Amino acid sequence: MSPILPGRITPDDDRLMEELTCRRCATTVLVRKNTRTQTSIQWLADAGETCTELAEQRAAGKPTGLVSGCTALRETIEDAVTEGRISVLDEVR
Amino acid sequence: MTAVDEIRSIEAGSAPARFARGWHCVGLASAYRDGKPHGLEAFGTKIVIWAGADGALHALDGYCRHMGGDLSKGQVAGDEVACPFHSWRWGGDGRCKEIPYARRVPPRARTRSWPVLERNGHVFVWHDPEGNPPPDDVTIPEFEGYGSGEWTDWTWSELLVENSHSREIIDNMVDMAHFFYIHKGLPTYFKNVFDGHLATQYYAGTSHEEAATGAPIDIGRFEGQSTKSEATYFGPSYLVDWLDNSYGSMTVSSILITTHYPVTATSFMLQYGMIVKRIPGLDDETMATVAQKMTAMIGEGFLGDVEIWKHKSRIDNPLLCDEDGPVYQLRRWYEQFYVDVADVTPEMTQRFEFEIDTTRAVESWQSELVAAAQAGATVPDEPTAGGV
Numbered sequence: 001m002s003p004i005l006p007g008r009i010t011p012d013d014d015r016l017m018e019e020l021t022c023r024r025c026a027t028t029v030l031v032r033k034n035t036r037t038q039t040s041i042q043w044l045a046d047a048g049e050t051c052t053e054l055a056e057q058r059a060a061g062k063p064t065g066l067v068s069g070c071t072a073l074r075e076t077i078e079d080a081v082t083e084g085r086i087s088v089l090d091e092v093r
Numbered sequence: 094m095t096a097v098d099e100i101r102s103i104e105a106g107s108a109p110a111r112f113a114r115g116w117h118c119v120g121l122a123s124a125y126r127d128g129k130p131h132g133l134e135a136f137g138t139k140i141v142i143w144a145g146a147d148g149a150l151h152a153l154d155g156y157c158r159h160m161g162g163d164l165s166k167g168q169v170a171g172d173e174v175a176c177p178f179h180s181w182r183w184g185g186d187g188r189c190k191e192i193p194y195a196r197r198v199p200p201r202a203r204t205r206s207w208p209v210l211e212r213n214g215h216v217f218v219w220h221d222p223e224g225n226p227p228p229d230d231v232t233i234p235e236f237e238g239y240g241s242g243e244w245t246d247w248t249w250s251e252l253l254v255e256n257s258h259s260r261e262i263i264d265n266m267v268d269m270a271h272f273f274y275i276h277k278g279l280p281t282y283f284k285n286v287f288d289g290h291l292a293t294q295y296y297a298g299t300s301h302e303e304a305a306t307g308a309p310i311d312i313g314r315f316e317g318q319s320t321k322s323e324a325t326y327f328g329p330s331y332l333v334d335w336l337d338n339s340y341g342s343m344t345v346s347s348i349l350i351t352t353h354y355p356v357t358a359t360s361f362m363l364q365y366g367m368i369v370k371r372i373p374g375l376d377d378e379t380m381a382t383v384a385q386k387m388t389a390m391i392g393e394g395f396l397g398d399v400e401i402w403k404h405k406s407r408i409d410n411p412l413l414c415d416e417d418g419p420v421y422q423l424r425r426w427y428e429q430f431y432v433d434v435a436d437v438t439p440e441m442t443q444r445f446e447f448e449i450d451t452t453r454a455v456e457s458w459q460s461e462l463v464a465a466a467q468a469g470a471t472v473p474d475e476p477t478a479g480g481v
């Protein structure tokens with residue numbers, strides 16, 4: 001089966017994900033945004049250990065796989081988009 | 094010739110010869126409690142499952158190690174299963190406990206036993222090609238309020254899918270667009286999260302009927318749509334969908350299970366059923382009818398999937414557009430169940446999130462539906478099979 005290379009969404013798509021560090025827990029993830037609404041996030045470690053919010057959920061007995069996302073990371077991404085540190089691919093085309 | 098001029102080829106690959114590691118649901122516990130042993134064609138072999146006199150469920154290799162008798166054609170004797178051929182008595186631990194006509198049991202009289210779990214009224218069998226017991230953190234969650242009378246009884250149906258691998262049904266987890274074309278749904282919010290041995294789909298949407306009126310659709314929000322579904326695979330095959338459907342001011346909350354076990358390397362048994370949360374003021378019979386009707390509609394939806402699987406090519410190199418979900422990452426997640434535990438890579442289990450922008454899809458589908466309605470077409474209104 002075709003492997004996915006680091007930073008890629010599909011083998012046919014060379015628009016790479018970019019590194020971003022969460023302002024709350026300092027976890028670094030890979031992010032790509034095709035549009036303002038679309039978001040891809042690749043975590044690079046056990047999210048339930050490195051992310052404060054997900055760790056709280058896990059400690060409360062909820063598997064991190066049942067948590068839809070971290071609000072601090074989402075805000076970090078939104079700010080990074082506003083400040084131009086993460087590009088929205090649809091808008092640079 | 095540049096890449097864009099090249100003809101794209103399908104890499105079909107081949108289905109894995111081994112079966113997934115994990116808990117596999119094999120049906121309702123009540124079905125196994127009829128005092129008889131049950132045969133199950135699964136994992137390329139035959140398994141016998143029975144409930145002992147003490148009520149505990151057991152699973153063994155189906156063929157007796159004495160002379161090969163089919164244990165599922167035998168009888169339950171106390172806590173053991175008695176072979177129909179010479180009545181050797183096999184215990185749930187895989188050991189022969191007694192041979193009624195013999196002074197002693199040969200020391201090697203031991204067969205394969207399969208770990209069994211009973212949860213929420215379902216029976217699960219643990220399969221691991223390496224023969225290890227299930228780890229504590231790989232389990233099936235208990236449903237809140239199950240058994241308290243808050244929910245209806247399970248509906249349950251099964252459907253044998255031949256000449257197909259279960260990867261097809263897993264793929265549907267991320268396949269936003271097929272919910273429109275196959276299940277007559279209209280997804281307005283669609284997100285996937287893969288994390289550890291869980292894979293989740295968040296789906297919210299409206300119906301074709303509603304969209305066809307041309308009324309504005311609230312795009313990109315999980316809350317507030319007529320269908321709201323959170324569907325999670327706990328391991329390779331057991332999909333739990335917490336599903337809310339609103340009809341006007343009434344919301345029907347249900348838990349829909351879609352699960353499968355492999356029969357051979359190229360066929361699998363798809364099973365589905367649901368429990369519905371009792372609605373105050375509605376009697377048991379009405380509630381049961383609601384559950385049956387919804388299950389029947391969901392079953393019809395699966396037939397749409399099966400029809401596609403029957404005719405499609407296996408494809409290892411799908412070509413995706415931005416409105417498609419993360420097929421490659423989902424398959425990477427699924428791969429963890431097909432390799433030895435020592436070969437599970439961090440990439441297979443590390444969290445990955447993917448939210449689709451449904452704006453373009455919804456606009457295009459709504460205008461298609463509005464045009465069809467104006468041309469006099471009847472617009473179907475069915476609930477969708479969440480996750481699948």
Ligand code: FES
Nearest residue numbers: 157160162176179
């Ligand atoms: S084959 Fe089973 S008891 Fe003889």
Ligand SMILES: [Fe+2]
Nearest residue numbers: 265275398481
């Ligand atoms: Fe489907």
